[in-house]
Amino acid sequence: MMENRNLFLAILLSIGVLGLWEYFYGAPQREKAQQIAEQQRIERGVDQNAAQGAAPGAQVPSNPAGAPTAPAVVANPGVTREQAIAETKRIPIDTPRLKGSIDLTGGRIDDIALKDYRETVEPNSPNIVLLTPPGGPQPFYAEYGWVGAAGTTAPLPGANTVWTQEGSGALTASTPITLSWNNGQGLTFKRTISVDVNYMFTVADRVENAGSAAVTLHPYALVSRHGRPHVSGYYILHEGLLGWLGDDGLQEIKYSTIEEEKSISHRAKEGWLGITDKYWATALVPPRGEEFTGRFSAVTNQVPIYQTDYLLNAREVAPGGSTEVKGELFAGAKEVRVINEYQNNLGIPRFELMIDWGWFYFLTKPMFWLIDFFFHLVGNFGVAILIVTVLVKLVFFPLANKSYESMSKMKKIQPELTAMRDRFKDDKVAQQKAMMDLYKKEKINPAAGCLPILIQIPVFFSLYKVIFITIEMRHAPFFGWIRDLSAPDPTTIFNLFGLIPYDPASLPVIGPFLMLGVWPLIMGVTMFLQMRLNPLPPDPTQAMLFTWMPVFFTFLLASFPAGLVIYWSWNNTLSILQQAAIMKRQGVKVELWDNIRGLFRRKPRTQE
Structure with a gap:
């Protein structure tokens, strides 16, 4: 049950992020292209009118109170x-x-x-x-x-x-x-x-x-x-x-x-x-x-x-x-x-x-002030984002700890849950009651595993807003090839990170999807490792969704600002360390590498 709930939440989150990408990026980019085409059409019309001697001027109308008007001098495309x-x-x-x-x-x-x-x-x-x-x-x-x-x-x-x-x-x-x-x-x-x-x-x-x-x-x-x-x-x-x-x-x-x-x-x-x-x-x-x-x-x-x-x-x-x-x-x-x-x-x-600052200024502005404060201490906005990520982790540490403890306990009782499913496979009501009794006995909240994902959503959005709208982030460098945290990672694996002299972005239609840089790949790897802390679900469809989800997010976030991708990568890394430490403290074996090896077996690996 817990696996299904987490699966559904992950799917909903994926759909939500995809929808946000389409709403905030995909559709506006198409609209922007249409605007550019329309503007070019208008400018061509102005050129033609000017050549024919027509006056292309316009004047903003006055209101009855005698409001000011714009001068009848307009753009002249032939004059710099x-x-x-x-x-x-x-x-x-x-x-x-x-x-x-x-x-x-x-x-x-x-x-x-x-x-x-x-x-x-x-x-x-x-x-x-x-x-x-x-x-x-x-x-x-x-x-x-x-x-x-x-x-x-x-x-x-x-x-x-x-x-x-x-x-x-x-x-x-x-x-x-x-x-x-x-x-x-x-x-x-x-x-x-x-x-x-x-x-x-x-x-x-x-x-x-x-x-x-x-x-x-x-x-x-x-x-x-x-x-x-x-x-x-x-x-x-x-x-x-x-x-x-x-x-x-x-x-x-x-x-x-x-x-x-x-x-x-x-x-x-x-x-x-x-x-x-x-x-x-x-x-x-x-x-x-x-x-x-x-x-x-x-x-x-x-x-x-x-x-x-x-x-x-x-x-x-x-x-x-x-x-x-x-x-x-x-x-x-x-x-x-x-x-x-x-x-x-x-x-x-x-x-x-x-x-x-948007409707959620009560989150966005404090996020900016925190990042700006640490920027003035360390002199690098990227490092400031990493420090703020650690602080956010500390603020939500007690809540995340309870969540990861609950997830560890869930993994520990996995054999009993599997036995219950087999014993009551023809009686879903009895199966559900037996599982809830076990949760109550072991003091487990089956929904607690959803909290780490839910916590990240407002933080992710507020950080995205800060990186996107504030001029302080414009052209702010990190290290190496990241010279602008507000822009996507400029490298791409499809030209071997610049070794092959061509720009995949120039390809029609698919070009933007080929800009898959180093930091999006790092983010995808950390997300993959975080999901592999637990074995794949026994259901083949669920296992396939969990397997391909990091790939989906890697391509999705490749077009996001590099600062946001760096944050997500660092956040995933901290989550891996935190969850692994809690699992070890709870006496649950950390089977990361076993789970990765199990991914390449013929059938998904299940808990014994």
């Missing part, structure tokens, strides 16, 4: 990012962690690269580019400004306004810049931009009224992205439009969703909103305590344009008077420490939700 930057006058940005520039046309923050992060693990690979100006490929930028209330006729700065820098010099962490523009009718607009040593910009917009009539203006800010980016496509990770808006809480909106909805608005007194990728984000933070309308929107012509923006309440500027509004812009890497500091030090509510 560098060319688009060179075509306009700019102010350099140079901080310890950022480089780029601010466009004096529109006063936009539209050129940001991250100094600390590169596209690949190669040290000379290009830096990660976060923001890109209009006029080049896939524009992504932030813009601040004013819109007039109903009846306002005074010229206001817009997307094509050319600002003037007061003074000179680059924007650095210690030297802010100030831009100004006069509308010729008594209104002077000034914009002061500063940035800290990490990723937070502060934008202070000021209006001075030297005219004879009052003017009423609404301050706004927007983040706009042209073209749907290539997302990871995993269910456990949100990429798209994101925000936390007061009583309406967290808003996670996919690109496909906002394309259907067109526009979603929320009224709030506190919050933030923006657009997030897996590891990077650009988010607007309105003035704290001031009511605003936060909006997510999209326009889908030849190239879709996605936008998040906020619109503040109207401000009346009397003749001789002035008004100023100050907001923040986050544009950088979603580092846990930095995000938490902004939440705590700047008072940005729930800014921690910028990182997708």
Whole structure:
């Protein structure tokens, strides 16, 4: 009975993991491929329209309150990012962690690269580019400004306004810049931009009224992205439009969703909103305590344009008077420490939700803090994962001990159970009663053997989430050939681990399944040894399932992050040692090698 229960649980777990793989990886990867194909089709259409002289531009529609609109400048496939930057006058940005520039046309923050992060693990690979100006490929930028209330006729700065820098010099962490523009009718607009040593910009917009009539203006800010980016496509990770808006809480909106909805608005007194990728984000933070309308929107012509923006309440500027509004812009890497500091030090509510900890954050966040703590002690995230695995084992040691003791006792009474099955083979009710009486007499819980498997599920999931979503794990090396714990093992047995110069992944359809690296093989061997601590079930079908299960999991986990496979291998090894020690203490013979030899016999070996 115990063997059957464990078998059914193992089968269910296998099916569950297979289903999770299909749900989180297989289906999203197919969807991602479809998105790429669709994006390429759209870009080909834009090229054709441009050749025919058609304007491929699109403009995000305004709402009745006069919300901001995106400039009618869109991606130009024939212009590189560098060319688009060179075509306009700019102010350099140079901080310890950022480089780029601010466009004096529109006063936009539209050129940001991250100094600390590169596209690949190669040290000379290009830096990660976060923001890109209009006029080049896939524009992504932030813009601040004013819109007039109903009846306002005074010229206001817009997307094509050319600002003037007061003074000179680059924007650095210690030297802010100030831009100004006069509308010729008594209104002077000034914009002061500063940035800290990490990723937070502060934008202070000021209006001075030297005219004879009052003017009423609404301050706004927007983040706009042209073209749907290539997302990871995993269910456990949100990429798209994101925000936390007061009583309406967290808003996670996919690109496909906002394309259907067109526009979603929320009224709030506190919050933030923006657009997030897996590891990077650009988010607007309105003035704290001031009511605003936060909006997510999209326009889908030849190239879709996605936008998040906020619109503040109207401000009346009397003749001789002035008004100023100050907001923040986050544009950088979603580092846990930095995000938490902004939440705590700047008072940005729930800014921690910028990182997708998921529903089980009460497991995921402690798992990250543990791994990060030991990383700062040992200097290697892989070693930190091994240490945390040992700690998890210690926490569940009493429970696992009881489970393994129960399993050892079950093995010890196996001859009596076999005799009962033979004696009551025609009377299942009597057989069941006799077995339960024996369990009671020997103080055995037949379901206890399931606990070690069940315990691993939440730990496995939380570790998977941490490795997958946190930028701290990105490009984190282990030892040897593992240069990125967040990526699958790059080796594969099908080219003799690199000795044969060809890439099995390039093969159509079956290529991804041939990436069977060293660590997945180590995991498969440890799983095989763990299952061989007990003899194969006498039933041939059950024996076959137990025999092939390690092979199934080896191929399944080959596409998972290497850090997760290393954890599972180490966890299996600790479980083998723990179970073997308990079996020996209970007086049960550890028949690992006998059971392995029995695997190759004609019939499955049974307990004598």
